[in-house]
Amino acid sequence: MILAADLDEIDCRLLTLLQHDGRISNQELAAQVGLSPSPCLRRVKRLEDLGYIRRYVALADPVRLGLGLLAYISVRLDKSSRAGHEAISGFAQAVQDWPEVIQCYAMSGDMDYLLRIQVSDLAAFSHFAMETLMRHPAVVDIRSSFALLSIKETTELPVQPGQGASS
Structure with a gap:
């Protein structure tokens, strides 16, 4: 490799x-x-x-598509019971089916996941949070933050010879 x-x-x-x-x-x-x-x-x-280039994409403008609200949601899951463990295993799969979720990361710390959500407005966000996210059986707590202004947004990774993982 x-x-x-x-x-x-x-x-x-x-x-x-x-x-x-x-x-x-x-x-x-x-x-x-x-x-x-x-x-x-x-x-x-x-x-x-070799997998350095995963795919080619067109980056759509969310505002032009009517998706002007960007939010980040920290999610805590119930890990205390056997039923909770079964629900947790389904959470990552459920996220795949939620089109509002643009990115999802498993996190360290007191919250388990960080979701990046792109929706049209606060009403759409509220609907997603209350009717989809909070209804998942593993979710016990969420914390939301809203992007007020984009300062830097890029998909370009810094690439330099000699950097990266070693064998």
């Missing part, structure tokens, strides 16, 4: 450019990293095959 520590400067530049613009042409990409098109294409294919 090749790890980030094994990526060279050109691999890192390819990843950086593709994260910024996944629709860049191979010719333009090759020119920007100083390769001819064929070797550039082979390197990109290698990065895809």
Whole structure:
């Protein structure tokens, strides 16, 4: 397995450019990293095959789609009973079916999960929180925070040669 520590400067530049613009042409990409098109294409294919590039997506504008409310919800689950343990195992699966949940992370600390929710407005948030989230049998407590202003939002990861996990 090749790890980030094994990526060279050109691999890192390819990843950086593709994260910024996944629709860049191979010719333009090759020119920007100083390769001819064929070797550039082979390197990109290698990065895809090794899993450094998971997929290509279009990033939709939530406000234009009428989803202007961004909220984060910390969730605490009931872990005290056998029934609670069964409900917990179903929580991660249930989250997959909730379209309002854009991201979900298992967390350390006093809360078990952190959800990123994108909805149209406070009424939609309230409906999701009360009718979906709080009705899940494992959920015992939630804490909500609302984004007031986006200061920085990116999907681009910092990529540098020699960084990352080692074998």
